[in-house]
Amino acid sequence: MANDFPSMEIKLPKVKKGPVLTGIAVVIALILLFSSIYQIAPEEVGVILRFGKYVRTTPPGLHLKLPLGIESLTKVPVQRQLKMEFGFRTAKPGIRTQYQPTSSAKKEAIMLTGDLNVAIAEWIVQYKIRDPYNYLFKLRNPNSTFRSMNEAVVRKVVGDNSVDEVITVGRTRMAEQARQELQKLCDDYEIGIDVSQLIFQNVNPPDPVKPSFNEVNQALQEKEEMINNAWSEYNKVIPKAKGQAKETINKAEGYATRRVNNAEGEADRFISVYQAYARAPRVTRKRLYLETINQMLPKIENKIIFDEKQKHLLPLLNFNDGIIKKEESKDEKTN
Numbered sequence: 001m002a003n004d005f006p007s008m009e010i011k012l013p014k015v016k017k018g019p020v021l022t023g024i025a026v027v028i029a030l031i032l033l034f035s036s037i038y039q040i041a042p043e044e045v046g047v048i049l050r051f052g053k054y055v056r057t058t059p060p061g062l063h064l065k066l067p068l069g070i071e072s073l074t075k076v077p078v079q080r081q082l083k084m085e086f087g088f089r090t091a092k093p094g095i096r097t098q099y100q101p102t103s104s105a106k107k108e109a110i111m112l113t114g115d116l117n118v119a120i121a122e123w124i125v126q127y128k129i130r131d132p133y134n135y136l137f138k139l140r141n142p143n144s145t146f147r148s149m150n151e152a153v154v155r156k157v158v159g160d161n162s163v164d165e166v167i168t169v170g171r172t173r174m175a176e177q178a179r180q181e182l183q184k185l186c187d188d189y190e191i192g193i194d195v196s197q198l199i200f201q202n203v204n205p206p207d208p209v210k211p212s213f214n215e216v217n218q219a220l221q222e223k224e225e226m227i228n229n230a231w232s233e234y235n236k237v238i239p240k241a242k243g244q245a246k247e248t249i250n251k252a253e254g255y256a257t258r259r260v261n262n263a264e265g266e267a268d269r270f271i272s273v274y275q276a277y278a279r280a281p282r283v284t285r286k287r288l289y290l291e292t293i294n295q296m297l298p299k300i301e302n303k304i305i306f307d308e309k310q311k312h313l314l315p316l317l318n319f320n321d322g323i324i325k326k327e328e329s330k331d332e333k334t335n
Contacts, residue, residue, distance in 0.1 A: 035067035043079035047132050048072070057132060076132035081196065086150060087122030088201070108151055117163035120204050123175070125150055125182070126197040134192030142191055149189070153182045154198075163205070168217060171200045 039062055040046045046058040048065055049072045065071040087109030089102050109120045127146075129135050139145050157178045161170055179198040186193045205213040277284040 032067045036064050038063055038065060038073050040075065044075045044077050045132055047074045047076055047136060049074070054133065054137065074136060076129055076135065078129045078132060080128070082127050082129070084125045084127070084147060084150065085122075086124070086147075086154070087120070111155060111158040111166075113158055113163040113166050114160055115162045118206050119158065119163055119166050120202070120206060121154065121158060121166070122201045122203070123154060124197075124199055124201060125195065126199075128194045128196060129192060130194045131190075131192030134190050138190045138192065142193075145189070146186070146191060146193060149182060149185050150198075153178050153185060157181070164216075164220075167203050167205065167213065168220060171203055175200050 038046065040058060040060045042060045044060065046063065048055045048058060050066065050070060052072075055071065065073060085105075087105055089105050109122055111119045111121045113119055135142050157174050158166055161174060166174065175198050179195055182198065183195045186195060204210060273284070273288075
């Protein structure tokens with residue numbers, strides 16, 4: 001039976017080893033080359049690890065590293081402004097931002113104030129990575145640790161203030177205080193993060209008591225408005241009254257100065273006249289008499305002149321009236 005079938009032999013074509021080896025070498029070289037070249041973006045730096053140990057940090061640009069997993073690359077965005085959200089989560093940013101409600105976000109937002117009231121606080125933190133080495137290797141999970149630090153600091157700051165301050169007038173001051181304390185905590189932990197801003201987005205009371213808090217806030221706003229209006233009226237009336245008082249004082253001072261100057265002038269004139277009278281009494285007396293007559297006579301309409309030695313008064317004709325009547329009669333005749 002075995003001899004009935006002829007034996008079959010398969011002959012493979014002969015392949016030259018030279019081109020195959022060259023192709024394999026080229027492929028291996030390309031693999032090594034592409035695994036060695038890496039690009040760092042302008043806002044990043046590259047952290048190189050050799051067998052898991054930190055070796056160097058490379059700036060933006062094109063660089064080489066050892067291939068085949070000998071050196072590994074981690075890109076850290078040191079120039080990028082990063083953000084963390086607390087009390088809410090953004091599902092889709094845009095003109096109308098969509099938020100995603102989560103149980104962890106709600107737990108973050110519930111705060112206990114210093115007067116044992118409950119407030120719902122939502123805030124964001126903007127930060128930059130200052131030191132990539134500390135950020136990657138000083139803590140096991142820097143993002144989770146940084147989030148826990150945020151929550152601890154904000155709860156402490158909110159717990160040191162009353163619910164009225166948290167909801168109304170104290171939000172800006174509390175945000176700056178929390179930012180400073182958070183930055184100090186990051187420096188103590190050497191986490192390599194710079195905190196740029198901490199902003200409270202919404203701080204509200206719980207939903208069951210929100211209407212009552214809204215009424216309180218409205219009353220506080222009305223109070224502030226009335227105080228501002230009162231200060232505005234005060235700033236209008238008081239400066240005007242002060243100006244009028246100053247004007248009256250200036251007028252009184254001017255009047256007093258004028259009276260004093262006039263009195264001093266009269267006194268000086270009297271002294272000068274007295275000194276002249278003391279030197280020549282008759283001449284001075286006569287000069288004073290003539291000066292007085294010169295001042296009084298023009299003011300008198302009807303004048304009667306008599307001699308001191310005359311015993312009886314002589315009536316004199318009013319020549320002025322006669323002359324006027326004669327002139328009037330002449331005018332009537334001519335007409």
